Amino acid sequence: MKKLENMEYDALLSSFKKLLKQNGLKFTTQREVILKTLYSNNDHFTPDTLYFLIKEKYPELNVGIATVYRTLNILESEDIATSISFGSQGKKFELGNKPHHDHIICKKCNTIIEFEDKAIEKRQEQIAKEKGFKLTGHLMQLYGICSKCQKEEKGE
Numbered sequence: 001m002k003k004l005e006n007m008e009y010d011a012l013l014s015s016f017k018k019l020l021k022q023n024g025l026k027f028t029t030q031r032e033v034i035l036k037t038l039y040s041n042n043d044h045f046t047p048d049t050l051y052f053l054i055k056e057k058y059p060e061l062n063v064g065i066a067t068v069y070r071t072l073n074i075l076e077s078e079d080i081a082t083s084i085s086f087g088s089q090g091k092k093f094e095l096g097n098k099p100h101h102d103h104i105i106c107k108k109c110n111t112i113i114e115f116e117d118k119a120i121e122k123r124q125e126q127i128a129k130e131k132g133f134k135l136t137g138h139l140m141q142l143y144g145i146c147s148k149c150q151k152e153e154k155g156e
């Protein structure tokens with residue numbers, strides 16, 4: 001994992017420009033809007049929801065769905081964006097520069113809630129140490145059924 005935490009937008013933008021160049025792609029307003037939208041919305045997006053949000057906000061830009069998919073994959077290749085996979089239902093993306101957090105995910109509606117727990121973080125460090133590892137990162141995803149979906153199941 002690269003040191004992206006709390007990176008400011010300008011720094012993020014210059015990494016993005018470099019990345020596009022490496023991939024033989026031009027820096028365009030359309031591509032920047034994808035980065036900017038991820039940056040300014042503290043949320044997890046499927047490529048489709050991101051696409052509709054951009055279309056609504058910047059109708060004049062004509063951003064294509066293929067551009068959104070491709071740009072997200074490029075951003076993810078350098079950890080500028082990270083994703084949570086929902087198997088055949090696709091992925092949800094967020095920016096990789098957010099402060100560290102873990103996720104609890106609803107298996108029914110794919111809602112993602114972020115959390116951070118000091119005790120869990122600390123315990124992970126201890127386990128790594130016990131195994132002779134220097135911890136460089138971790139990925140924790142808890143799965144379950146959110147309270148809203150539980151109510152719906154009960155027909156409330």
Ligand SMILES: [Zn+2]
Nearest residue numbers: 106109146149
């Ligand atoms: Zn749910």
Ligand SMILES: [Zn+2]
Nearest residue numbers: 094101103114
């Ligand atoms: Zn998150």
